Amino acid sequence: MLEEFNKFFDGFEMEAYKLFGSHKKNDGVEFCLWAPHAHKVQVFTSFDWNHFYDLEKIDERGVWRTFIPNLKPIYSYRYRIYTDEYNFKDKSDPYAYCFERRPANASCIYDLDYYEFSDNEFLNSRNVGYDRPMNIYELHLNSFAKNNEDEFSSYQKIKESLIPYCLDMGYNYVEFMPVFEHPFDGSWGYQSTGFFGTTSRYGTPYDLMDLVNELHKNNIGVILDVVYVHFASDEFSLSNFDGQPCYEYKEAHLAKSEWGTYCFDLNSGPVVSFLMSSANFFLGKMHFDGLRFDAVSHFIYHHGNKTMGENVAGHSFLKRISHHLKTIHPQCILIAEDSTDYSSVTKPSQYGGLGFDYKWDLGWMNDTLKYYALDPIYKQYNHNIITFSMAYFYSERFLLPFSHDEVVHSKKTIIDKMWGDYETKFRLARNLYVYMFTHPGKKLNFEGNELAMFREFDERRELDWQILNYPLHGFFKRLIRDLGLIYLNTPAFYENDYNSNYFKWIDADNYQQSIYIYYRYDDNNCYVTLLNMTPNEYREYKVGVPFEGTYVEIINSEKDIYGGCNMCNYKPIKSKKEKSHNLPDSISITIAPYAAIIFKVDISKKKDNKYFNQDIIKNKEENICSCLKSK
Numbered sequence: 001m002l003e004e005f006n007k008f009f010d011g012f013e014m015e016a017y018k019l020f021g022s023h024k025k026n027d028g029v030e031f032c033l034w035a036p037h038a039h040k041v042q043v044f045t046s047f048d049w050n051h052f053y054d055l056e057k058i059d060e061r062g063v064w065r066t067f068i069p070n071l072k073p074i075y076s077y078r079y080r081i082y083t084d085e086y087n088f089k090d091k092s093d094p095y096a097y098c099f100e101r102r103p104a105n106a107s108c109i110y111d112l113d114y115y116e117f118s119d120n121e122f123l124n125s126r127n128v129g130y131d132r133p134m135n136i137y138e139l140h141l142n143s144f145a146k147n148n149e150d151e152f153s154s155y156q157k158i159k160e161s162l163i164p165y166c167l168d169m170g171y172n173y174v175e176f177m178p179v180f181e182h183p184f185d186g187s188w189g190y191q192s193t194g195f196f197g198t199t200s201r202y203g204t205p206y207d208l209m210d211l212v213n214e215l216h217k218n219n220i221g222v223i224l225d226v227v228y229v230h231f232a233s234d235e236f237s238l239s240n241f242d243g244q245p246c247y248e249y250k251e252a253h254l255a256k257s258e259w260g261t262y263c264f265d266l267n268s269g270p271v272v273s274f275l276m277s278s279a280n281f282f283l284g285k286m287h288f289d290g291l292r293f294d295a296v297s298h299f300i301y302h303h304g305n306k307t308m309g310e311n312v313a314g315h316s317f318l319k320r321i322s323h324h325l326k327t328i329h330p331q332c333i334l335i336a337e338d339s340t341d342y343s344s345v346t347k348p349s350q351y352g353g354l355g356f357d358y359k360w361d362l363g364w365m366n367d368t369l370k371y372y373a374l375d376p377i378y379k380q381y382n383h384n385i386i387t388f389s390m391a392y393f394y395s396e397r398f399l400l401p402f403s404h405d406e407v408v409h410s411k412k413t414i415i416d417k418m419w420g421d422y423e424t425k426f427r428l429a430r431n432l433y434v435y436m437f438t439h440p441g442k443k444l445n446f447e448g449n450e451l452a453m454f455r456e457f458d459e460r461r462e463l464d465w466q467i468l469n470y471p472l473h474g475f476f477k478r479l480i481r482d483l484g485l486i487y488l489n490t491p492a493f494y495e496n497d498y499n500s501n502y503f504k505w506i507d508a509d510n511y512q513q514s515i516y517i518y519y520r521y522d523d524n525n526c527y528v529t530l531l532n533m534t535p536n537e538y539r540e541y542k543v544g545v546p547f548e549g550t551y552v553e554i555i556n557s558e559k560d561i562y563g564g565c566n567m568c569n570y571k572p573i574k575s576k577k578e579k580s581h582n583l584p585d586s587i588s589i590t591i592a593p594y595a596a597i598i599f600k601v602d603i604s605k606k607k608d609n610k611y612f613n614q615d616i617i618k619n620k621e622e623n624i625c626s627c628l629k630s631k
Contacts, residue, residue: 002059008034009061011269014324016277017196017285021095022077022109028069029109031055033079033093034270035242036062040082043068046075046106062242076106083243092193092236094247094274099181101200105193105236108200115206117287119216126221126289126331128357130397133494134442135484136223137171138403140188141179141202144447146462155207162211163218169450170484174215175223175292177404179208183234188404188459190227190294191261193237195278198286205286212287223290223333224282228275228317229298230261238262247271258303266299266313276321283329290333291325293318293356297340300354306340315354322355333357335399346397361398361441364389365406368435369417372428376419376514376534383511386435386531393440394500400436401444407457415452415476424535426452426472427564427594430479430557431531434596437483438520438529440497450480475563486555486598492522506544506581515591517543517581524604527554530589530597537567538591544581550574551587551599558592567592573599 007013020032031043033055041055041064055064082088092099096107145161146153166174178189181197189199198208212222231247233239238247239262248262249255257263265271282288297304299314322334326349336345336356347353371385407413418425418432429452436443448463452473455464467473487493496502506517506528514533519526526547532538545551551573558564573587580586591597 001061002063005059005061005063008273009269011272011276011320012324013273014276014280014328016273017095017097017281021093021097021196022107024073024109024111025067026069028067029071029073030065030067031077031079031093032063032065034062034246035064035079035081036246037083037244038062038064038081038242039084042080042082043077044080045071045077045109047071052080071109073109073111076100076104076108078106081242087243089240089243090236091241094195094238094241096194096197097205099194099197099200102183102185105183105234107197110205112205112209112285115209117209117213117216119213119287122216122219123287128331128333129442130357130498131495133488134173134399135171135487136173136175136399136442136444137166137169137447138175138177138401138444139447140177140404140457140459142185143457143459143462152201155203155211158202159211159214163214163220166215166220167218169481170488172219172488173221173223173289175444176225178225178227178294180227183232183237185459187232189225191230191232191259192227193232193234195231195274196281209286216287221289221333222287223292223335224288225294226279226282226291227294228264228278228321229295230257230259230263233260233262247274254302257298263298263303266311266317272317272320275317276324279321279325280328283325283332289331290335290357292335292337294337296336296338296345296354296356297342300338300340300342304339318354318356319349323349326355336360338362343395357397358399358442359396360401360403360444361389361393362401363392364398364439364441365401368432369406369414371533372432373417373419379514379533380511383509383514386516387505387508389439390503390505394498397498398440399442399444400439402436402446402449403444404446404457407446407448407453410456413453413456414449416454423472424594426476427558430476430562430564431533431594431596433480433483434529434555434557434598435531437487438493438518438527438598440503440520442494442497443487445480450477452476472563475561479557479562482555490525490527492520492525492527495522496520504546506546506583519546521546521603524602526601526603528599528601530591530595530599532591532593532595535593537593540588541591542578542580542586542588544579544583544586545575545601546583546585547601547603548575548577548585549601549603551601553597554600555596555598556592557596558594564595565592567595569597569599575601 042052044052055066058065079091093107098108098110100106142153179198180192181194181199182189182192249265302308302311334356336359339362344353345359346356349355367385415429418428516531519528553569556568560566575585578586
């Protein structure tokens with residue numbers, strides 16, 4: 001047994017892609033493969049598909065290797081794996097960096113060392129963002145910018161249009177749906193065959209690296225969706241790799257997933273090393289800033305089913321990968337897409353948690369969309385659906401998502417989920433997004449949400465940019481842009497997301513009128529948000545406020561520039577010493593039907609106010625540290 005492979009077999013190797021795969025060496029290429037059950041292994045290339053080279057078994061645990069001289073990194077190749085003396089399977093390389101464009105599936109010899117990143121300034125400024133704004137634009141690369149349904153987009157075309165769009169709209173992160181190589185276009189990358197190879201649909205690995213590099217140079221972080229629960233069952237790839245299960249569980253009830261794919265065997269040291277190395281590869285070699293783990297519920301429970309019991313191997317894997325990734329990349333962002341009520345998802349692994357930085361708040365998403373779909377008559381009976389999120393919000397570090405999952409499979413788009421006729425849907429959707437951007441937690445929106453698209457996501461078609469010619473859609477996009485820019489430039493809306501002292505209800509119980517009022521603040525400013533969930537309008541509506549001063553309306557979802565009725569509070573409003581909502585001061589305001597309003601007041605000179613707890617205005621790092629310890 002060779003010592004260089006010990007960590008790989010023990011499940012602790014983070015750079016397995018350097019041990020296995022095809023690598024340029026001297027005047028040729030070295031091939032190395034793990035196939036523990038193989039009788040014999042050969043490699044053959046596009047230089048001459050009829051010439052087969054034997055690999056030598058160099059480690060009894062199933063490591064095979066050969067060197068082919070005078071071979072250049074321009075050829076594709078396959079492995080021929082013999083299961084016995086006569087029977088064989090032709091397989092692609094699990095560690096390939098590049099693949100032929102589908103429907104072809106051979107691996108490609110590719111040298112990643114030629115590309116030089118120029119994003120050091122951005123890399124040196126990164127952190128996990130607990131006290132920073134995080135406005136994420138989730139997108140499917142092919143549908144964001146393309147010419148027609150018969151062509152794929154390209155990394156170059158995406159780069160030219162995506163960067164200025166994000167800068168204009170106030171998105172400071174993008175999240176790519178999986179760029180792993182995958183055989184079926186309709187899977188969007190979630191049923192993968194390549195875990196080191198980026199899909200050739202849109203260009204080369206260099207093209208993707210250049211896209212990441214240019215995003216960084218414009219101060220836009222890049223998060224990648226990764227799929228480490230399961231893989232595509234296509235015969236040319238990982239399934240029954242050497243005639244027997246290697247990457248999937250051997251037990252049939254564990255191996256096959258609900259999606260018709262195979263589940264990774266997380267009890268296997270080589271498989272764990274394979275997956276951890278994939279994550280390390282994209283964070284290190286490809287310069288991604290974070291990873292969003294898909295289907296975390298399946299790591300927590302077998303097949304995501306609580307009745308099947310906890311997935312012990314899955315727990316161990318998540319704790320191990322988060323620990324090692326954080327050791328190598330301390331500032332990387334790890335996000336869990338988890339639909340369970342399992343606790344400690346965002347607790348550090350050294351304290352018994354799963355080690356993620358953030359967890360998608362799917363409870364908030366489901367509850368919120370359910371509420372906004374209600375006829376206003378029934379909202380008074382479901383008032384606590386909105387207030388409930390703050391009852392549990394500080395149990396984890398949550399991220400608020402309106403993702404691709406909500407706009408596919410006949411679920412309707414965000415705008416179409418709203419109750420009412422065409423214009424009312426826009427009013428409620430504008431209200432919804434003011435609520436989202438003022439609620440604690442980082443933000444994520446899928447492409448097209450900002451356009452108020454009524455057509456569900458289709459990976460074959462470009463976004464419906466033409467609908468911006470219709471006024472309400474253009475006005476809606478303007479609101480999303482303004483909210484994004486306000487969010488990025490307003491510390492009160494992000495610095496203390498996970499410190500409960502910085503969010504306060506003013507009125508959480510007004511179910512008769514279906515009105516919610518709350519405030520958030522920092523050292524200098526306080527922001528009061530009011531949400532009117534019904535078509536009723538109010539004049540001289542009294543709102544209790546925590547600070548005396550002059551309140552200025554900075555956002556009103558019913559302003560004409562957003563397509564509203566223009567029933568706004570145009571003049572600054574000075575508070576009065578009139579008690580309301582158990583607060584000593586109040587303001588009198590105008591509220592339009594379905595209006596969502598944000599007021600700002602300067603409190604930089606009012607820290608002696610008895611409602612302002614000076615003890616909690618401390619160094620921001622101390623706040624974050626205390627938040628972490630509480631987990």
